[in-house]
Amino acid sequence: MSEERQSGGKTGRGRIRVALAGNPNSGKTTIFNALTGARQHVGNYPGVTVERKEGRFCHGDRTVDVVDLPGTYSLTAYSPEEVVARDVIIEESPDLVVHVIDASNLERNLYLATQLAELSVPLVLVFNMTDVAQARGYEIDIAHLSELLRVPIVQTVGHRREGMEELKQTILDVANDPAGAKPATVHYGADIERELAKIVKLLKSDGGCPSVPGLRWLATKLLENDEVVREELKKQLGDPARVFSQVDASRQHLEREIGDDPEVLIADHRYGYISGACQEAVRSTVESRHTISDRIDFVVTNRVLGLPIFLLMMYLVFKLTFTLAEAPMGWTEALFAWMSKTVAGFWPAGSESALQSMLVDGVIGGVGGVLVFLPVIVLLFLAIAILEDSGYMARAAFLMDRVMHKIGLHGKSFIPMLLGFGCTVPAIMATRTLENRRDRLTTMLVLPLISCGARLPIYALFIPAFFPKRAQAPLLWGIYLIGIVLAVLLAKLLRSTLFRGETAPFVMELPPYRMPTIRSTLTHMWERAWLFLRKAGTVIVAFSVLLWVLTSYPKAPEENVRGLDPQQAASTELSYSVAGRIGHGLEPVMENVGFDWKTTTAMIGAFAAKEIFVAQLGIVHAIGEVDEESLPLREVLRREYTPLQAFCIMLFCLISVPCMVTIATTWRESGSWKWPALQLVGLTVLAYVVTFAVYQIGMLL
Amino acid sequence: MSNVAALSAQLEDYLESIARLCRESGEAHVQEIADRLSVHKSTVTAALRSLAEKGLIHYRAYRPATLTVTGRKGAKEGVRRHEVIRQFLTDVLVLDAETAERNACELEHAIEKKVLDRLMAYADFVQNCPRGGAKWIHGFEHYCREGRDSDRCERCVELCLEDLRRTRRVSNATKQGESRMQTLDQLKPGDRARIARIERKGAVSRRLLDMGIVRGTPVEVVKVAPLGDPVEVKIKGYSLSLRKAEAAAVTVEISDEETS
Incomplete structure (x- = not known):
């Protein structure tokens, strides 16, 4: 692959670089897959969590590199996706842009085309889903429309791969002769054009702008008061003040003369231009206003049935993700247990060394700890891909927005929150569906408060040990409820402090329902899961080894463990280790919240995964590695702690960060160490404060 | 008026520039005028003196x-003449802005009032006659580029008729029942209206515009979410959801034709 990359095309002619643009739900990904096949590379744009997909294909004697831009409706600086899309076009200046259009929703899709046209890159329009358009009774005079817009138009049906050869040929033709694809730009009327001309003239004379052909676009953006473009130009222009004073004068002038914001006027003209072109070239033969999608929606978002159907869907997602994953998770665990045993067997009994312990407990344990998540993650991404590709995700947000908006979040935050009850890690990954960064970070940071499945064993150990039978169920509900209430409060707090600002608009397309294709669903699922393994995996393995070191070293002196049975020896070793020492050291502080050094030490070990807390408690109390059903452990616990302490231990486990995988995932998904650090410190402090209050008040009663 | 009529072409240009600058900032500085007309400052000063002598401007040295x-x-009068000619060149003859500006500067001094009035009337006629209009002018642009193409003539005439009938219908409808203004969130499921304007600015407005909520677009409220907040509307042939608070920023116009 690298060899090919160096040789740069088979005949030595330069490669053609193509950027694939389009609205969300226009079938862009299907076209991308059909063009590039398996030769894809998925990554992230630096600094933002927007996926960057690249691929290539050969046609004739040329190699074509394709970069799949994030799906956008416009090129305003509304979302990181839009900023990324336009940065790629401007900075990487591809040879041409291929704009994928949903032919059954022509007018809104062409809006992006009017903006791409202003960037003065050669443009090819792909009218995708022409079968749907035909079924809806649209007759499009492609030749005429192509002439009006002055761009080549290719008709395709993405999922049947129709029109792909023609598209490839058109790409080559345009790359060879870009003059044939100089798209027509919208004429904004005499007043705006005059102001634009003034700004363009100033920009030209300034000389600070690198993209001379795109000056008209820059001028339009300035007139629209686009903050990102303005900031960027402030850095690049020789004399920004001169340009900006003209821009401000022009904006004022237009507002005064025409009485409307230039932004509004420009959008009016763009849509006006499009509807003019469509009137000339598109005829609607059937007046069918109710599509199949409308009929499905009639039931699915129905006033009465909507919510029950939604709950059923969520139940299925939950079931699919966590129940189906159980078996493969079991296999993974078994496989790694077997590997540990085999590797441990390399050393004859009695000659166990530090290396053996590190390999078995540190490395294999760590890798196993990552891989055990893989089935859940793969299935979660499968569920999300199906929800998104089918169009239901938007409906779920539509149904739940009222509730989520109350706590300052977006309707789409509901699904991650729900998944959080299963496992925080996939839940954090599910926040990818949130467009707005503030919403996304808020959801990510509060998610650990939603009590995950791994914390259940802790409750299952303590509750029966300390509380009478009739109080057990309400107590368990209570713990979950406390988590939810704290999550809501914390979300509100974050939205009014750190992530203050207007809530993201809920102006969202409800795309037509579509049958998800197996191919794209599976590709999606696999790409994301692999990315998680590669990026978060390394961090998690490193953490595991570190935790192993902390709980194993330094060793207890020989005489201290001599003559003890293995369980007591393990307990003594743990007490001697760094973790044990930290536990001892923290005891004075943790005493205030009902912890002794033993529970504190177990807590440190449990940073690998919350359910380990139970096993660690067993070791530290010299009972050996046991599970939550262990009666001897319950016996010991009952002896050593009060019910109030037990409650506080559960509370602390609920609020503090569940595990290092959560931290690694937050790092991975937020793109910076700042957020996981805040999450870790913030939640620990919150856990301490809340538990402190409960314990101290409880002691007084 | 007599002293204006006697002005030289150059002085007329100066007068116009000063008028524009005054409209923009209340006064005209020598440097600004020089920039605008691409001449030296000393030339401007001379011209200003001459204009002041004719009683057309207030001017003292070193003052705007x-x-x-x-x-x-x-x-x-001069600006109007300039504008009429320039607009005729861009809007009817579809010439580019630069050519139009240059030629307007030349033509405005040579043209008689009678001809100017005819040009205005003609532009008005072309733009408003059902057989003309924006499409007709667009056709002319195409003709200039590509030459004669009679294949589409029939379709073009058909479109003219369709347009004419539509405008008749709309104007009749607005004549019969006066249209009412409301905000989008007040509409009930099944109600139809046309977008009039967006009241709010910023991210919401920008997003609404991008999604096709622009003046004159027909919109239909489809449903309200079960919990009562976001609403679903049909616009430009697709479904869009938005919160009531956001819908409240959109003013719509309901005419009787649409409610019936």
Whole structure:
């Protein structure tokens, strides 16, 4: 692959670089897959969590590199996706842009085309889903429309791969002769054009702008008061003040003369231009206003049935993700247990060394700890891909927005929150569906408060040990409820402090329902899961080894463990280790919240995964590695702690960060160490404060 | 008016520039005028003196110039003449802005009032006659580029008729029942209306515009979410959801034709 990359095309002619643009739900990904096949590379744009997909294909004697831009409706600086899309076009200046259009929703899709046209890159329009358009009774005079817009138009049906050869040929033709694809730009009327001309003239004379052909676009953006473009130009222009004073004068002038914001006027003209072109070239033969999608929606978002159907869907997602994953998770665990045993067997009994312990407990344990998540993650991404590709995700947000908006979040935050009850890690990954960064970070940071499945064993150990039978169920509900209430409060707090600002608009397309294709669903699922393994995996393995070191070293002196049975020896070793020492050291502080050094030490070990807390408690109390059903452990616990302490231990486990995988995932998904650090410190402090209050008040009663 | 009529072409240009600058910032500085007309400052000063002598502007050395009442009238006339010609060149003859500006500067001094009036009338006629209009002008642009193409003539005439009938219908409808203004969130499921304007600015407005909520677009409220907040509307042939608070920022116009 690298060899090919160096040789740069088979005949030595330069490669053609193509950027694939389009609205969300226009079938862009299907076209991308059909063009590039398996030769894809998925990554992230630096600094933002927007996926960057690249691929290539050969046609004739040329190699074509394709970069799949994030799906956008416009090129305003509304979302990181839009900023990324336009940065790629401007900075990487591809040879041409291929704009994928949903032919059954022509007018809104062409809006992006009017903006791409202003960037003065050669443009090819792909009218995708022409079968749907035909079924809806649209007759499009492609030749005429192509002439009006002055761009080549290719008709395709993405999922049947129709029109792909023609598209490839058109790409080559345009790359060879870009003059044939100089798209027509919208004429904004005499007043705006005059102001634009003034700004363009100033920009030209300034000389600070690198993209001379795109000056008209820059001028339009300035007139629209686009903050990102303005900031960027402030850095690049020789004399920004001169340009900006003209821009401000022009904006004022237009507002005064025409009485409307230039932004509004420009959008009016763009849509006006499009509807003019469509009137000339598109005829609607059937007046069918109710599509199949409308009929499905009639039931699915129905006033009465909507919510029950939604709950059923969520139940299925939950079931699919966590129940189906159980078996493969079991296999993974078994496989790694077997590997540990085999590797441990390399050393004859009695000659166990530090290396053996590190390999078995540190490395294999760590890798196993990552891989055990893989089935859940793969299935979660499968569920999300199906929800998104089918169009239901938007409906779920539509149904739940009222509730989520109350706590300052977006309707789409509901699904991650729900998944959080299963496992925080996939839940954090599910926040990818949130467009707005503030919403996304808020959801990510509060998610650990939603009590995950791994914390259940802790409750299952303590509750029966300390509380009478009739109080057990309400107590368990209570713990979950406390988590939810704290999550809501914390979300509100974050939205009014750190992530203050207007809530993201809920102006969202409800795309037509579509049958998800197996191919794209599976590709999606696999790409994301692999990315998680590669990026978060390394961090998690490193953490595991570190935790192993902390709980194993330094060793207890020989005489201290001599003559003890293995369980007591393990307990003594743990007490001697760094973790044990930290536990001892923290005891004075943790005493205030009902912890002794033993529970504190177990807590440190449990940073690998919350359910380990139970096993660690067993070791530290010299009972050996046991599970939550262990009666001897319950016996010991009952002896050593009060019910109030037990409650506080559960509370602390609920609020503090569940595990290092959560931290690694937050790092991975937020793109910076700042957020996981805040999450870790913030939640620990919150856990301490809340538990402190409960314990101290409880002691007084 | 007589002193304006006697102005040389150059002085007329100066007068217009000053008028524009005054409109923009209240006064005209020598440097600004020089920039605008691409001449040296000393040339400007001479011209300003000459204009001041004719009583068209107030001017003292080193001070910005402002228009006198006569000057304002004269400039208006000149600006109007310039604008009419320039607009004719861009909007009817579909010439580019630069060519139009240059030629307008030349033509405005040579043209008689009678011809100018005819040009205005003609532009108005072409733009408003059902057989003309934006499409017809667009066709002319195409003709200039590609030459004659009679294949589409029939379709073009058909479109003219369709347009004419539609405008008749709309104007009849607005005549019969006066249209009512409301905000989008007040509409009930099944109600139809046309977008009039967006009241709010910022991210929401920008997003609404991008999604096709622009003036004159027909919109239909489809449903309200079960919990009562976001609403679903149909616009430009697709479904869009938005919160009531956001819908409240959109003013719509309901005419009887649409409610029936």
